[in-house]
Amino acid sequence: xxxxxxxxxxxxxxxxxxxxxxxxxxxxxxxxxxxxxxxxxxxxxxxxxxxxxxxxxxxxxxxxxxxxxxxxxxxxxxxxxxxxxxxxxxxxxxxxxxxxxxxxxxxxxxxxxxxxxxxxxxxxxxxxxxxxxxxxxxxxxxxxxxxxxxxxxxxxxxxxxxxxxxxxxxxxxxxxxxxxxxxxxxxxxxxxxxxxxxxxxxxxxxxxxxxxxxxxxxxxxxxxxxxxxxxxxxxxxxxxxxxxxxxxxxxxxxxxxxxxxxxxxxxxxxxxxxxxxxxxxxxxxxxxxxxxxxxxxxxxxxxxxxxxxxxxxxxxxxxxxxxxxxxxxxxxxxxxxxxxxxxxxxxxxxxxxxxxxxxxxxxxxxxxxxxxxxxxxxxxxxxxxxxxxxxxxxxxxxxxxxxxxxxxxxxxxxxxxxxxxxxxxxxxxxxxxxxxxxxxxxxxxxxxxxxxxxxxxxxxxxxxxxxxxxxxxxxxxxxxx
Numbered sequence: 101x102x103x104x105x106x107x108x109x110x111x112x113x114x115x116x117x118x119x120x121x122x123x124x125x126x127x128x129x130x131x132x133x134x135x136x137x138x139x140x141x142x143x144x145x146x147x148x149x150x151x152x153x154x155x156x157x158x159x160x161x162x163x164x165x166x167x168x169x170x171x172x173x174x175x176x177x178x179x180x181x182x183x184x185x186x187x188x189x190x191x192x193x194x195x196x197x198x199x200x201x202x203x204x205x206x207x208x209x210x211x212x213x214x215x216x217x218x219x220x221x222x223x224x225x226x227x228x229x230x231x232x233x234x235x236x237x238x239x240x241x242x243x244x245x246x247x248x249x250x251x252x253x254x255x256x257x258x259x260x261x262x263x264x265x266x267x268x269x270x271x272x273x274x275x276x277x278x279x280x281x282x283x284x285x286x287x288x289x290x291x292x293x294x295x296x297x298x299x300x301x302x303x304x305x306x307x308x309x310x311x312x313x314x315x316x317x318x319x320x321x322x323x324x325x326x327x328x329x330x331x332x333x334x335x336x337x338x339x340x341x342x343x344x345x346x347x348x349x350x351x352x353x354x355x356x357x358x359x360x361x362x363x364x365x366x367x368x369x370x371x372x373x374x375x376x377x378x379x380x381x382x383x384x385x386x387x388x389x390x391x392x393x394x395x396x397x398x399x400x401x402x403x404x405x406x407x408x409x410x411x412x413x414x415x416x417x418x419x420x421x422x423x424x425x426x427x428x429x430x431x432x433x434x435x436x437x438x439x440x441x442x443x444x445x446x447x448x449x450x451x452x453x454x455x456x457x458x459x460x461x462x463x464x465x466x467x468x469x470x471x472x473x474x475x476x477x478x479x480x481x482x483x484x485x486x487x488x489x490x491x492x493x494x495x496x497x498x499x500x501x502x503x504x505x506x507x508x509x510x511x512x513x514x515x516x517x518x519x520x521x522x523x524x525x526x527x528x529x530x531x532x533x534x535x536x537x538x539x540x541x542x543x544x545x546x547x548x549x550x551x552x553x554x555x556x557x558x559x560x561x562x563x564x565x566x567x568x569x570x571x572x573x574x575x576x577x578x579x580x581x
């Protein structure tokens with residue numbers, strides 16, 4: 101592209117809009133100037149202008165706006181425990197049990213104080229010195245140190261010395277082996293507790309189990325969004341009957357969902373009244389290529405970039421998926437995905453809902469899928485090997501939470517809340533990674549829908565394992581980068 105020479109008016113427009121460069125990379129900022137002001141400028145020239153006026157910006161995409169980035173937090177590793185707490189619901193349980201003692205505190209501030217004290221004491225340093233540190237307060241999503249409210253909280257604890265039971269919490273952490281779907285056409289479908297894939301019968305492999313509390317949260321959110329986001333279909337050559345039965349069942353209407361324990365016991369049942377629920381799940385294009393019939397001309401691959409997920413290229417079209425039964429097929433919308441524009445698509449998504457030719461609609465579904473399944477393309481073949489190895493074996497399932505969560509917790513003084521932090525730390529080591537996160541320095545980036553954590557000296561494999569847990573904190577998806 102030939103760029104016209106910039107005049108003084110163009111430079112004024114660039115500098116007037118320079119704040120947008122805090123949240124956009126040079127490439128995106130250049131696109132913005134081209135579309136809105138018809139200013140065509142090379143990335144190197146744009147970078148030079150910004151740098152000359154003391155607004156330096158790296159040529160690549162920005163991670164996030166500077167005002168959302170917190171650098172060099174000494175106890176940044178505690179954010180991993182903060183996210184784990186929301187996953188298992190420990191502080192939520194404490195709030196319900198303790199709120200009667202604190203009539204002057206809202207549930208939200210009570211949760212903040214419980215976590216602030218629990219994690220501050222866990223760090224092993226002076227409570228007020230640690231708690232008042234700006235970075236630590238940001239970790240707890242607090243703008244200031246709530247001194248009077250903490251004094252009120254501590255006085256009530258010492259005055260009442262409450263002892264609480266954890267039976268309700270322990271029940272919410274029973275393992276879900278299977279989600280059983282009942283449809284209006286009389287059919288049933290089985291997915292594992294994590295909603296990874298479809299099964300012929302209740303799942304028996306504990307790699308795919310999930311505690312009841314997070315399983316319920318995930319399913320409830322998907323019902324609210326009217327789209328089930330599953331990992332993948334185990335389809336080889338043809339689209340599997342398990343996948344097509346699930347699709348046809350959703351088309352007829354979903355009646356209810358049961359969360360089944362490893363032995364088949366129903367732990368929870370949800371009645372579904374929502375209409376028009378769809379599904380989106382992954383597939384491996386390479387092993388289904390011969391049975392895919394494109395019903396539309398393949399569209400050009402478009403670039404998608406999110407700071408928390410990285411760069412992707414995707415194209416969508418209507419595809420006929422053939423089945424092993426002669427003459428049987430399903431026409432569904434598909435998104436083909438690749439991480440490099442120069443290579444063939446390595447992963448695909450099947451959507452039961454119509455995808456109009458609008459980039460923002462494709463982006464929304466793609467982002468929803470990647471938030472739930474950031475590493476599925478890499479894990480698919482490994483999962484197939486694992487399933488093949490253990491499918492016909494009788495496995496003994498142990499629930500780690502039975503021993504990790506004590507039956508009772510007593511709080512006589514504020515420092516007793518260190519036990520909450522200790523429980524979170526032990527659970528993290530047991531179910532995520534055998535590594536102590538509490539004293540690890542790092543930085544934090546908070547976006548609109550996500551939190552990115554960067555820590556020094558993270559063990560190999562921890563980032564991938566942590567990100568697969570689908571952790572959230574304060575309504576934002578948490579990623580370890």
